[in-house]
Amino acid sequence: MTEPLIYELSAAGRRGALLPAIDVPETALPAELLRDDLDLPEVSEMQVIRHFVKLSQMNHAIDKGFYPLGSCTMKYNPKFNEDMARLPGFALLHPLQDQDSVQGALALMYTLQTWLAEISGFKAVSLAPAAGAQGEFSGILMIRKYHQERGDTKRTKILVPNSAHGTNPATVTMAGFQAVELPSDANGDVDLAALRAACDDTVAGMMITVPSTLGLFEGHILDVIRAVHDCGGLMYMDGANMNALMGIVKPGELGFDVMHYNLHKTFSTPHGGGGPGSGPVAVGDKLKPYLPGPVVEIVEPASDEDDAPLYGLRMPEKSIGRMKAFYGNFGMHVRAYAYIRIHGADGLYNVSRHAVLNAxxxxxxxxxxxxxxxxxxxxHEFVVEGHFPDVENVHALDISKRLIDFGVHPPTNYFPLIVPEALMIEPTETEDKATLDNFVEVMKTIAAEAREHPDRLRSAPHTTPVSRLDEVRAAKQLVLCCRPIPEWAE
Amino acid sequence: MSYIPHTDVERQQMLAAIGVTTIEDLFEAVPSAHRFPRLDLPAPLSEMEVAAELQALAEANEHAGDFAIFRGAGAYHHFIPAAVNHILLRGEFYTAYTPYQPEVSQGTLQATFEYQSMICALTGMDAANASHYDGATSLAEAVTVALEVTRRKRDKIILSPAIHPHYRAVVRTYHQGTGVRIVGDAGRADISDLTDMLDEHTAMLAVAYPNFFGRIDDLKGLAQKVHAAGALLVMVVNPMALGLFKPPGQLGADIVVGEGQPLGIPLSFGGPYLGFFAVREEYVRKIAGRIVGETVDQDGKRAFVMTLRPREQDIRREKATSNICTNQGLMALAAAVYLSLMGKHGLRQAAELCYHKAHYAAQQIDALPGYQVDQSKPFFHEFVVKCPRPVDAINRHLIENGIIGGFDLGADYPHLQNHMLVCVTEMNTRAEIDALVQGLKEAAND
Structure with a gap:
């Protein structure tokens, strides 16, 4: 089953959406500035619906089945949150209105800032970053500016364990620092001796994911933090895996200086087929003045208990600046608010407990x-090796593709890089025991097949609209657009 | 409400299988002094109660559903066909993630490929990526591409002051650590002032089309001047305007970026939006973000896959030029569905309605005593109004009459005190425009 491109359904003169007739006198159009043609499809509304519904059916999704994609926290996305983000008072609100006219939105953002600070044990939060990678970037920029404001300009390095997400070293480079990779020890923790040897007055800070991408609580996290602080560096926690920590430990209380959340992971604002995400950043006192902005503050306290205070948007005093236009991905803030409000403290604690139980x-x-x-x-997750000592030429990729035939989305594969043939499995708390038991049976069936019918794995998947793809061709003979682009004469 | 399905019996069975007594036993690696802190959060509520609370917050806002809105400045209230939202609510789209496994992601991949194709068609460029976070971050990423293309031997970036102030701020945020010089936007430079700044250190020059004040600048010959200096021309464009005006590819742009929000995405207090990003073919391998390409499967069937992956952070790590991972996938889908529904004729018609209504409004307002609209340059759907009183006073009067007025330019452009940027779209009826004109007339004398 494949589906034509929307352009292939097009026929000259066909219309989808209709607009009202013009109700004002027309003004002459500036002919010399107009385009000659606009190469968009000409299709009816029903064609559009059938086309995109058919496309949707070619996807695996949480709503269809188990999705144990490690480090991505593919938990159930409550339908309620979608409705709330679409309330007209939120969805039809312009970002540049006068503050008096957006007090409901600002109140929501202020409250969410407060809750995210409480859950992580930090002093202040900015909702500005558009995704986790932007949260990281803003955190490292804050560390940079903190040292610079103190005149401490020789700190050029950020330490990054070799188990880190790829975004971490890329973030370090983007912020103008040098990434220094640290090895892991035999237990999968940071190699403390190597860390201590690397700590000197050129270290601006360290980025570490807790729990790590191996799915492990760092065995000596307090020693790691102390070592970096002792040499004058600051500690960044990648909070991608906060689903394991709510009500379990507050990173701010462990001594971290800054962390980011991924609202689309921990607080189940959906992943959207690859975004939008949302990456609020939380800081302690040291970095509070540097937060990206604007943030929401109380401008005038409430005059009495029944009254609401007056909220306003403010740039923090020494802010690293804006991360995007306006104020972050507000639609995601509404969903995260709904999620936290429904759970409360005990509910979030239960989320993390069951995420860890399932894993x-x-x-x-x-x-x-x-x-x-x-x-x-x-x-909340763990890593297995996707190969067998007694079977040649069956790889993590083959196991992954075979899982698809059983209706399961493959785990994250070939990451972290320090585990050969890695399969990183994160079940999340919203999966029941029966689903987990079924997954175990499927994984055992595949292991047996690897020995008895290895070709079944190597040629998988067999049940999908397309078989394995020619990725080399895609990169060599680049086709990124289905329409001919005119040769413009300069 | 709980989304956790476990029964007590199942929990006991699972704990027994693991070999521990309680779930708390699983957390012994967490330093004991810090384990199980109290979270000071409000008590949980049912879905019904949270709905009431959020409805109250939503209703505390004065929004475009209840008010006639004439504010744009980077975020626009346009018609969104109902079908767009129905497709976005397909769980198969919004509860999926990045299409790492193409065999079970052909829906997301093909929709993204179609989105890229439509962005190429709109902009007249050869290739587009799967999106950035918004128009501002797209511009910041364009700066990185320009620096890479010129191999970091050039360190100067020229930005027009008539690019959205937030976009220019984001460029500064992104590039504060890398020693780039950003010039051009401190004063009131026009296009010829900007080209005078071109030199052998310049990596790129960026202009907005239409510019922040709604005007279509005369860009004839600009590309030749920029290219003669060995720099790249970057254009920040409004996609709705491209329904009507010449595509930037035809004007010689090397990189085209912009905010895709007008293409079927609601205002939503500033996000999530959609940063589109398109380039000429020779720069494709330098750009960041996800890119979907066409290929075939083992049986020769057409299929789609994320391609040029080795550019990306998860593979290239500290050598990647950007850390972008997730993009705005669902918003790109919204734009693809929107552009399909509007089509060749619908987008043109929407753009023309914006144009005619904005010009009607501009003429009416210019005729009011005390107000002036500079109509000497062509404009699309936004224009600058010189007001007889401070803009916030005028807007206070308007909102009492059910109208969200224009954007106050004074804070971002000190020489434009008492100047309001008015936006008119196809959503504004003649009656609304007449009410705005009447409101402005009254506000002049309040």
């Missing part, structure tokens, strides 16, 4: 079939 259950059930390189109690 450990799968780890224990799978460890006799797949090698678990760091086999200790894990957090």
């Amino acid at each position: 450990n259950y799968l780890r224990v059930k799978l460890r006799d079939t797949y090698r678990v390189p760091y086999d200790r109690i894990c957090a």
